[in-house]
Amino acid sequence: METKITVMDIVIENSNSVEAVSDIIHEYRQYVIGRMGLPYRLKGITIISIALEAMKDTVTEISRRISEIEGAGVRTYYLGTLQKPE
Secondary structure, eight states, X not given: OEEEEEEEEEEEOOGGGHHHHXXXXXXXXXXXXXXXXXXXXXXXXXXXXXXXXXXXXXXXXXXXXXXXXTTEEEEEEEEEEEEOOO
């Protein structure tokens, strides 16, 4: 199976939406390499950056689900491909 190393940047402008985004990330935790969350209280936003290793369809699904949450925006950057042993 071909996987991609991906970085996903999320900006959440609605503090009520942080938990919903975290729930989605937790649901896909088997693909998460690392996560960093930064509450920027001065501006009232939360910034989350996630490194993932997953198939492109999975990354697209995560991105779509997060972007459907009110006040959340997401950008995804694909860094490369790896072949997973079967």
